Each structure stands twice: as structure tokens, then as C-alpha cells.
């Protein structure tokens with residue numbers, strides 16, 4: 278049996294002209310030349326540098342180079358990414374704010390969003406930080422890193438935005454730190470982009486569901502003990518500690534060993550116990566106290 282696929286011609290903006298690509302809806306706030314906060318709706322905003330030291334994590338944001346937002350980031354170097362919840366009236370306002378060519382003063386008259394001051398703890402002198410959207414589920418306050426190429430194509434600017442701080446509404450922050458349940462997920466919209474040359478299409482946020490990672494590979498405690506010993510013979514593991522790694526896919530085991538052993542050496546621990554593993558694996562243990 279052959280699958281019923283057909284090739285489609287790849288056009289510019291292929292993610293919305295030649296495919297279905299689920300995207301976030303973000304209001305990017307920036308400061309205009311007159312000092313007023315500008316809100317521009319954007320979807321091409323994705324995690325780009327996902328690991329590293331504090332200050333290195335970054336989003337990639339793509340905007341037409343002539344937008345208010347792009348001009349403001351090039352001039353001020355800062356912006357905030359406001360993730361607004363799924364609500365049709367918010368999406369309607371986004372489409373209104375997405376009309377190209379209007380000045381900040383003209384377009385912001387039509388905004389239904391409430392602006393509050395930037396929440397950044399560290400503010401550099403001489404920089405005016407944009408206000409942020411109070412209705413947001415979460416806000417990333419960012420600084421443009423201009424050492425990355427801005428102009429991959431002439432019409433578009435590619436901004437590498439270092440994520441300085443992330444603010445979440447209290448209940449969602451609690452959910453991340455203390456454990457998720459379906460009802461604790463925020464309702465974020467999905468944008469399928471500008472289609473039919475007339476409409477933007479969005480989908481409603483549905484109830485999330487979970488899928489457990491199953492262990493169909495034959496990793497047992499003994500094989501973990503063996504691999505751990507080989508990884509660093511100077512550190513011992515109890516069986517209970519090794520048992521905690523049975524469900525870790527084998528390709529990640531070395532990385533996990535490296536992290537745990539580094540922490541053990543830092544703390545002068547020579548026998549890795551289940552309790553020590555719990556402490557190391559809970560990256561947010563400090564925040565729970």
C-alpha cells in the first residue's frame with residue numbers, strides 16, 4: 278500500500294504557505310522613539326540556545342526588518358516577549374496590532390492589553406526597558422545579542438535574544454516547581470499563520486495529556502552499576518542509587534554520570550546514595566525550601 282502523499286511547491290514563508298506549522302503567539306514589547314511601549318504580535322519566536330551558563334540561553338526571533346519592533350530592538354537592544362493566553366478577543370486584537378505600517382501612537386490606541394512596568398531586577402543605566410503585558414501567562418525579558426548575524430535575508434531581521442529573566446504568573450510557576458497536573462497548564466494559543474491571504478488561523482488551547490516514558494530496553498541495576506564503575510572507579514554507587522537510573526535512555530547515561538559525579542566530588546561524597554541522587558536530580562531543590 279502506498280501512502281497518499283503529494284509533494285507541494287515550497288514558497289516563501291513555507292511554514293504557512295506550504296505546510297501546517299504550529300507556532301506560539303507572542304506580543305513583543307519594545308520602546309518606540311517617542312518613549313512609548315509598542316506591542317507587535319509575532320509567532321516566529323523559538324528557543325535557539327537551550328543550554329549554557331546563565332545569560333547564554335537565547336530565543337531566535339524573526340521579524341520583517343521595517344517593523345516598529347525590529348527598528349526599536351536595533352535602536353534600544355531590548356524587548357520583552359509576552360505570551361498571552363488563548364482568548365479570541367486577544368487574538369482579534371493581535372491581528373489588529375499586526376497591521377503593518379502604523380506608528381506606535383496610531384496602533385496602540387486599539388490595544389486592549391494592560392501595560393505594567395518591566396519587572397527586571399537588574400536594569401542597566403541609560404537603557405529604557407519596555408513595559409510588559411499584564412494579561413500574559415509568562416514574560417521573557419530579553420537583550421539582543423548583536424554578535425549573531427542580523428540579516429540572513431535582506432527583508433528579515435534575525436534577532437538572537439538572550440533571555441535575561443523569565444516571569445511566570447504565580448500558579449504556573451508553582452506548577453513548574455512543584456509538579457505538573459493537566460489543570461495547571463496555561464492555555465496558550467497556537468497560530469497556524471496567515472493563510473488564504475485573508476485570515477490568520479489559530480487553534481484553541483486543549484487540555485494537555487501525558488505520555489509516560491516506558492522502559493522497553495533491558496537496562497538493569499547491574500548494568501548501571503557496571504557502567505558507573507567504569508565511568509569513574511573512584512566513586513562508588515549503592516544499588517538504590519543505580520536503580521534510579523534504570524529508566525534513563527542509555528545514550529544519556531554518561532551525561533548523567535558526569536553530572537552526578539561532578540557534584541559528588543564538589544561535595545566530597547565518595548559513595549553515591551539514593552538520597553544524594555534525589556538531591557542532584559532535583560534541579561529546583563533550592564527553590565522548594
Ligand SMILES: Cc1cc2nc3c(=O)[nH]c(=O)nc-3n(C[C@H](O)[C@H](O)[C@H](O)COP(=O)(O)O)c2cc1C
Pocket residue numbers: 302315316317318319320321322339340341343344345346347371372373374375376377378379468477
Ligand atoms: C499572530 C501574528 C503573528 C505574526 N508573526 C509574525 C512574525 O513572526 N514575523 C513577522 O515579521 N511578522 C509577523 N506578523 C506580522 C507583524 O505583526 C506585523 O508586521 C506588524 O506590523 C508588526 O508590528 P510592529 O510594526 O509594531 O512591530 C504576525 C502577525 C500576527 C497577527
